[in-house]
Amino acid sequence: MKRALLFIMLIINGLYSFGQITHAIKGNIIDKKTREPIPYTNVIIWNTTTGAQSDSLGNFILLKVKPGTYRLQVSSIGYNPYISSEFMVSSKDKFVTIELEENSKQLGEVTVKATPFRKTAESPIAMRVIGFTEIEKSAGANRDISRVIQSFPGVASSPAGYRNDLIVRGGGPAENRYYIDGVEIPNINHFATQGASGGPVGIINAELIRETDFYSGAFPAGKNNAMSSVLDFKLKDGSTEEHNYSFVLGSSDFGFNTDGHIGKKVTYIASIRQSYLQYLFKALNLPFLPTFTDAQFKTKIKFDKKNELTILGLGAIDNMTLNTDTVGQTDANKYIITTLPIIRQNTYTLGAVYKHFSGKQVQTLVLSTNRLFNENTKYKNNDESSPANKILDYCSSEQETKLRFENSSRMNSFRLIAGANAEVASYYNRTNQRLYVNNQSLLLKYATDLSIFKYGLFGSLSYEQPDGRFTASLGVRTDANSYSSEMNNPLKQLSPRLSLSYQLAQNLFINGNVGRYYQLPSYTVLGYKDNNGIVINRANRVKYIYSDQIVVGFEHQPANYIRLTLEGFYKKYENGLLSLADSIPLSSKGNDYNVLGTESVNSTAQGRAYGLELLARWFGYKNLNLIAAYTYVRSEFKNPKTGDYIPSAWDSRHLFTLTGGYTLPRNWVIGAKFRAVGGAPYTPYDVDKSSLKTAWDAQNRPYLDYSRYNTLRLKTFTQLDLRVDKTYFFNKWMFGFYFDVQNAMNTQYNPAPVITSTGITDPTNPDKYIMKTINQRNGTVVPSIGIMVEF
Numbered sequence: 001m002k003r004a005l006l007f008i009m010l011i012i013n014g015l016y017s018f019g020q021i022t023h024a025i026k027g028n029i030i031d032k033k034t035r036e037p038i039p040y041t042n043v044i045i046w047n048t049t050t051g052a053q054s055d056s057l058g059n060f061i062l063l064k065v066k067p068g069t070y071r072l073q074v075s076s077i078g079y080n081p082y083i084s085s086e087f088m089v090s091s092k093d094k095f096v097t098i099e100l101e102e103n104s105k106q107l108g109e110v111t112v113k114a115t116p117f118r119k120t121a122e123s124p125i126a127m128r129v130i131g132f133t134e135i136e137k138s139a140g141a142n143r144d145i146s147r148v149i150q151s152f153p154g155v156a157s158s159p160a161g162y163r164n165d166l167i168v169r170g171g172g173p174a175e176n177r178y179y180i181d182g183v184e185i186p187n188i189n190h191f192a193t194q195g196a197s198g199g200p201v202g203i204i205n206a207e208l209i210r211e212t213d214f215y216s217g218a219f220p221a222g223k224n225n226a227m228s229s230v231l232d233f234k235l236k237d238g239s240t241e242e243h244n245y246s247f248v249l250g251s252s253d254f255g256f257n258t259d260g261h262i263g264k265k266v267t268y269i270a271s272i273r274q275s276y277l278q279y280l281f282k283a284l285n286l287p288f289l290p291t292f293t294d295a296q297f298k299t300k301i302k303f304d305k306k307n308e309l310t311i312l313g314l315g316a317i318d319n320m321t322l323n324t325d326t327v328g329q330t331d332a333n334k335y336i337i338t339t340l341p342i343i344r345q346n347t348y349t350l351g352a353v354y355k356h357f358s359g360k361q362v363q364t365l366v367l368s369t370n371r372l373f374n375e376n377t378k379y380k381n382n383d384e385s386s387p388a389n390k391i392l393d394y395c396s397s398e399q400e401t402k403l404r405f406e407n408s409s410r411m412n413s414f415r416l417i418a419g420a421n422a423e424v425a426s427y428y429n430r431t432n433q434r435l436y437v438n439n440q441s442l443l444l445k446y447a448t449d450l451s452i453f454k455y456g457l458f459g460s461l462s463y464e465q466p467d468g469r470f471t472a473s474l475g476v477r478t479d480a481n482s483y484s485s486e487m488n489n490p491l492k493q494l495s496p497r498l499s500l501s502y503q504l505a506q507n508l509f510i511n512g513n514v515g516r517y518y519q520l521p522s523y524t525v526l527g528y529k530d531n532n533g534i535v536i537n538r539a540n541r542v543k544y545i546y547s548d549q550i551v552v553g554f555e556h557q558p559a560n561y562i563r564l565t566l567e568g569f570y571k572k573y574e575n576g577l578l579s580l581a582d583s584i585p586l587s588s589k590g591n592d593y594n595v596l597g598t599e600s601v602n603s604t605a606q607g608r609a610y611g612l613e614l615l616a617r618w619f620g621y622k623n624l625n626l627i628a629a630y631t632y633v634r635s636e637f638k639n640p641k642t643g644d645y646i647p648s649a650w651d652s653r654h655l656f657t658l659t660g661g662y663t664l665p666r667n668w669v670i671g672a673k674f675r676a677v678g679g680a681p682y683t684p685y686d687v688d689k690s691s692l693k694t695a696w697d698a699q700n701r702p703y704l705d706y707s708r709y710n711t712l713r714l715k716t717f718t719q720l721d722l723r724v725d726k727t728y729f730f731n732k733w734m735f736g737f738y739f740d741v742q743n744a745m746n747t748q749y750n751p752a753p754v755i756t757s758t759g760i761t762d763p764t765n766p767d768k769y770i771m772k773t774i775n776q777r778n779g780t781v782v783p784s785i786g787i788m789v790e791f
Helices: 002-016 132-136 145-149 277-283 331-339 687-691 693-699
Strands: 023-031 042-045 051-053 059-065 068-070 072-075 087-089 094-100 127-130 176-180 183-185 209-215 229-235 244-249 253-262 266-275 288-304 307-322 342-358 361-379 390-411 414-437 440-464 470-481 495-505 508-519 545-559 562-579 601-619 624-638 645-647 653-664 668-677 717-730 733-742 754-762 765-774 782-790
Touching (some): 023 042, 023 072, 042 059, 087 094, 132 145, 145 209, 145 229, 183 342, 183 361, 331 754, 331 765, 414 693, 687 754, 687 765, 693 765
Parallel strands (some): 023 094
Antiparallel strands (some): 023 059, 042 051, 042 072, 068 087, 244 253, 244 782, 288 307, 390 414, 440 470, 470 495, 495 508, 508 545, 545 562, 601 624, 624 645, 624 653, 653 668, 668 717, 717 733, 733 782, 754 765
C-alpha cells in the first residue's frame, strides 16, 4: 500500500513539474448603486505590482496568473478605493464582479486608503471579517466555521466533548444568530441542542463560503434576537464562464461540490456531504456515534442590471446512536452511554432574496422558511426490551416562515436604512418524561401545538465623513408577538443603539457603541406545559430578555495588512429566565446534548458580563496569516436569594489563541493553532439525592447540588493543533491534500468528576444505591487527512 501511494505521488510530482500552469483573472467593474459599468479603472493584485485597466465597458483581464489565493485592489476617480474578498485561482480562469461605491467628494479633496479590514458606520467595533484562507486552512478546525471563530477574541470554546458551542463575551450559546446571504438560519450545527446551539460538527460547507462577518457586539438594527453574536455568511457565486466540479474526502465525511451557469443570467453553486463520522468516533472509543447528511445550494438570477434574485437552501439529516460496545470503554464513557439519549434530527432552511437597484436606493425583500425536527429517546440502562424502561420520549418540531423588507438609501455622506419584518411560527411538542420532583417520581406527559405571529420595525441613519475620519450611526428597532400580553406591545421592546468612530491620529481610531438588545425566549420555553395542560410559562408571565451593552476600543493599522485592536465591553442582562426548579438562569445551561428550556421559569434572572480584548492580526502579506488574541472575561449572574453575583457556566476568565498559516514555495502551506482556555466553574453533584433509587431510576442520571452552584473550578486547558496543505495544479484540474493533527502535544484535560449508580443496593439503606465517583480524563491526539480534487 505504501509503495502504491509513493508511486502515485511520484507520478503527480512528475506531471506537476512538466510545466507551470497559469490562468487569467477576468472581471467587470460596476457602480454599486446604479449597476452601470465603470470605465478606465485601475485593477492590481493586492500587495503586488501586477495590474491592468478596465476598458470603456468596465471589463478587465489579468493574464499569466499562477494558481493561488488572491485579492484585487481597485481604484477609480470619484469612487472609494476597494480591496476584494479573497478568491482562489485553481484549475480554470476566474471571473469576478467588483462593485465600487461612489465617494461624495471630488478627487483631490480627500485621501482614503484601501484596507482588507472592513468596518461599517453601524458596527465600527466588535466586527471581524473572516476570509477564505482562514476558513479553509485553519489548523484543528477541519473546515468548520465554528472552530475557525474560536481563534478570535471573546470566543470561548469547549475544551473537550467534541462540541461547537460558541460562548461569546460571556454569553450563553443560545444568544447567537446566523445568516446566509441575508437569510436567517436557526442553527449551524448537526445535532444542535434545541433551545441553544452547538453540536459535534457544522452544517455549512466551508467550500461554499466566500467570507464571514462576525459581530460580537454593535449589532446592526436589521439583525434581531441576538445578544452575544451574529454570524453573517456570504456564499460564493457560481462561475459565469465555466462548469466546475470538486470532490473532498476527509477523515469524517465525503463531499461533492459543483458550480457554474445556466445561460447568461443564472449561476449556481451546490454541495452534498455524507459523513462516516461514526467510524472515527468508534476508533477513538467515544461513547456516541453520529452520522449525518447535509446539502446546500445557491442560485442567482440576474434579470437585468437593476434586478436580481437569489434562491438558497440548506438541509441536514442527523442520526446519533450509542456505542454500547463496552470493550475498551472508560468508566467516563460508560457513564455518558448511560445518560445520553438517542437523537434524531432533521433541519432545513429555504430562502429567496430579491434586490432592486434604483439609483441611490436599494430595496431588498427576503422570504424564507425553516424547520427543525428533533426526537430524543432514552431507556433505563439502554434496555429496550420493555416499554416500561422508557424514561424519555420527546418529539418536537419548530417551523418559521419569515418576510423581511429593507430599503437602503444613500444621500451624499448619509445612509438611511429602514425596514420591517413579519413572521409566523409554529411549535409542536410531544413529551413523555420521567422526572424526580419534590422527593417523588412522576411522569410528565403533555402535548403542545403553539402558533405565534411576530413582527418588527427597524431603521438606522449613518453618517460617514468622506475622508473616513469620523462616522456615526443611530439605530432603533422594536419587536413584538402574539404569545402574551407581556410581549404584544412593541413600545416595551424598543431597542436603540448608537455607534461612533473618530480618527485620533494617523491610522489610530477610537470606536464605540452603546445599545439595548432584545431576545425572545426559545420555543421550548414558550411551549412548555404542565400535567394539567397549562402553558405554564405564559402563566408565569415570561418576557423578552434584554441586554444593555457598551463597547469602547482603539484600533491601529500601522500597515494595510496589520490591525491592532483593544476593546473593552460591559453587558448587563435583565428579564433573564430563571429556573423555578433550581434557581439557576437558563442562560447558564445548554452546552450538552439535551433539550434546553423544557421547564418552568420566570423573567427575574439578572446577570452581567464584562472584559477586555486584545487582537493583533497580520493578513496575507509576505505569505503569512497570523492572529494573536487575548481576552479577560467575567460572566456572572445575581443569586436571587442573596443578591450577590456568582460565576455563570461561561466564566472562563482567561482566553488566549495564537493562530497562523504560512505559504511556502510550490504550494505548500503550514499552519498551527495554540489555545489556552481558563478553567470554567462547575457544580458538584448531590450524592445523597442522586443515590436514592426513586431519584436515579426516574432519570438515570445524577443531580447537581445547586446549593454549591459553581463553587469549584477546573484547571486551565491548553491545546496545540498542526496542519500541512499541499496543492498540485494542472491544466483544467487540481489535486490537493492536507494532514491535520488536533491536540498534537497530547494534552490531557480533566472535566468535572461525575457520580453514577453501581446498581447495587446500599446494605445500610435499602432505599439507596451504592454510588461511584468517576474522575474523567479526556484528550488524545486526533490525526486526520483530507483529499481534494477539482476539475
